[in-house]
Amino acid sequence: MPQRVVDLSLLIEDNMPAHKLFQRPVITTHLSHESSAALGLGVPGDAMTFQTNFIAMLDHVGTHVDAFLHVNPKGQPVDEMPLDLFMGKAVCFDLRHIPDLGDITVADMEAAEEKSGVKVDGHIVLLCTGFHARNYPGLDSVWKNPLLTAEATQWLHARGSRMHGVEGPSTDKPSDNVFAQHRLCRDLGMSHWEWLVNLEELLGKGEVQFFGVPLKFKGGSGSPVRAFAIVND
Numbered sequence: 001m002p003q004r005v006v007d008l009s010l011l012i013e014d015n016m017p018a019h020k021l022f023q024r025p026v027i028t029t030h031l032s033h034e035s036s037a038a039l040g041l042g043v044p045g046d047a048m049t050f051q052t053n054f055i056a057m058l059d060h061v062g063t064h065v066d067a068f069l070h071v072n073p074k075g076q077p078v079d080e081m082p083l084d085l086f087m088g089k090a091v092c093f094d095l096r097h098i099p100d101l102g103d104i105t106v107a108d109m110e111a112a113e114e115k116s117g118v119k120v121d122g123h124i125v126l127l128c129t130g131f132h133a134r135n136y137p138g139l140d141s142v143w144k145n146p147l148l149t150a151e152a153t154q155w156l157h158a159r160g161s162r163m164h165g166v167e168g169p170s171t172d173k174p175s176d177n178v179f180a181q182h183r184l185c186r187d188l189g190m191s192h193w194e195w196l197v198n199l200e201e202l203l204g205k206g207e208v209q210f211f212g213v214p215l216k217f218k219g220g221s222g223s224p225v226r227a228f229a230i231v232n233d
Helices: 033-039 106-116 131-135 139-143 150-158 180-188
Strands: 003-007 026-031 052-056 064-066 087-094 124-128 163-166 191-194 208-211 222-224 228-232
Touching: 087 106, 106 150, 131 139, 150 180
Parallel strands: 087 124, 124 163, 163 191
Antiparallel strands: 003 228, 026 052, 064 191, 064 222, 087 208, 208 228
């Protein structure tokens, strides 16, 4: 059966939208091919020029994964978490009926599981609400994402799913400061990817292989990832 790689990562760019509590990134040219020519590298007639970029950003900007340390002062930083936690069998749930600032409930999860044809058993569960397509790149997108309810998170945990992924900047609604989903993940030893994109490409594909591996930041509270899935067509 032919396979296809689906890119699930948001383009990282200067001043892109970020979570309501976080600064937007600064990305600019450090040295360009033109400016590096002044260094006199290479040989006459064959100069060696190069470009480097300056990047200043938090470890929770763009498509990223939360380390256990992010919400648990005793939790593992991203560089100490096992790599196999960030990849594996996955399924994408069709939740496109969930509106902006809506609630993803147990009933929604059960119906989406049945529709997917995959029984969750230790799977990474990706939640496609259509949020990204509806809202990005508008700056107000950081104020609109749905909530993955505590009950729905418990539903995942009961089925051995330690990792899940969502569109938008958070699994918690930005309209309050309760952070019920993050606090429950802290207590259950779960975590998630945020600001995934292109999840529509995974709908109806059944079980897929997902990869969202972080950079090895020492003491990192999270990390940008290049998330992708391998699907059978």
